[in-house]
Amino acid sequence: MATEQQARAYVAEWGDAQAMERLERFCRLLVSENRQQNLISKPSEAQIWQRHVADSAQLLEHVPRETLPIGPWLDLGTGAGFPGLVIAALRPEWDVVLVESRVRRAEFLENCASALDLARCRVVCERLERVEPFCAWVISARAFAPLGKLMRLSAPFSTKATRYVLPKGRSAAHELSEAKKPIRDMFHVEHSLTDREAGIIVSA
Numbered sequence: 132m133a134t135e136q137q138a139r140a141y142v143a144e145w146g147d148a149q150a151m152e153r154l155e156r157f158c159r160l161l162v163s164e165n166r167q168q169n170l171i172s173k174p175s176e177a178q179i180w181q182r183h184v185a186d187s188a189q190l191l192e193h194v195p196r197e198t199l200p201i202g203p204w205l206d207l208g209t210g211a212g213f214p215g216l217v218i219a220a221l222r223p224e225w226d227v228v229l230v231e232s233r234v235r236r237a238e239f240l241e242n243c244a245s246a247l248d249l250a251r252c253r254v255v256c257e258r259l260e261r262v263e264p265f266c267a268w269v270i271s272a273r274a275f276a277p278l279g280k281l282m283r284l285s286a287p288f289s290t291k292a293t294r295y296v297l298p299k300g301r302s303a304a305h306e307l308s309e310a311k312k313p314i315r316d317m318f319h320v321e322h323s324l325t326d327r328e329a330g331i332i333v334s335a
């Protein structure tokens with residue numbers, strides 16, 4: 132995915148025309164809000180589809196397609212909207228919960244969910260440690276916490292059926308190899324489609 136056009140075309144494989152309109156709108160809202168608060172790096176604005184939208188959408192490659200969701204998709208530390216808001220925009224029929232502790236970021240996410248008409252997307256402005264646990268179908272997190280800490284904090288939301296999808300950038304393989312044995316046995320690394328050298332840590 133070397134160009135913005137290729138990244139858009141890839142994302143379009145995962146959503147219909149309305150979903151693409153929602154994502155175009157979200158990108159405009161994000162670039163505008165990035166003048167008010169630091170949401171994404173300025174240079175990445177010009178590559179927003181490659182660096183952020185497609186990078187988020189590709190997580191759908193790693194969740195079961197043949198079965199219906201068995202609970203909400205939980206995204207930890209959603210920040211500017213990645214990956215959770217992109218998933219909600221592509222799959223508005225799914226329950227998606229975005230946990231973000233910083234108030235201004237959470238307000239931005241709420242405004243986006245409302246502007247994009249994502250009635251099943253819920254923003255929780257709280258530290259994850261203080262959120263009432265529920266059984267999540269999928270847990271995603273990009274740039275949230277090291278793997279051990281992430282597992283500890285997310286444990287109350289996880290069951291044997293929960294699928295973890297964790298974009299970990301170029302440190303993915305190393306991070307997994309350094310993890311304790313029970314965690315190492317739970318996960319494997321998938322290649323990222325947006326960055327050849329990056330990986331996504333996925334549970335079986």
Ligand SMILES: C[S@@+](CC[C@H](N)C(=O)[O-])C[C@H]1O[C@@H](n2cnc3c(N)ncnc32)[C@H](O)[C@@H]1O
Pocket residue numbers: 207208209210211212213214230231232233236257258259260272273274275
């Ligand atoms: C580095 S940013 C990554 C944002 C986004 N996931 C992305 O990849 O662009 C991490 C985000 O997690 C949030 N965060 C960190 N610790 C948290 C916690 N314990 N509970 C909820 N949110 C948290 C921060 O406020 C921040 O917005």
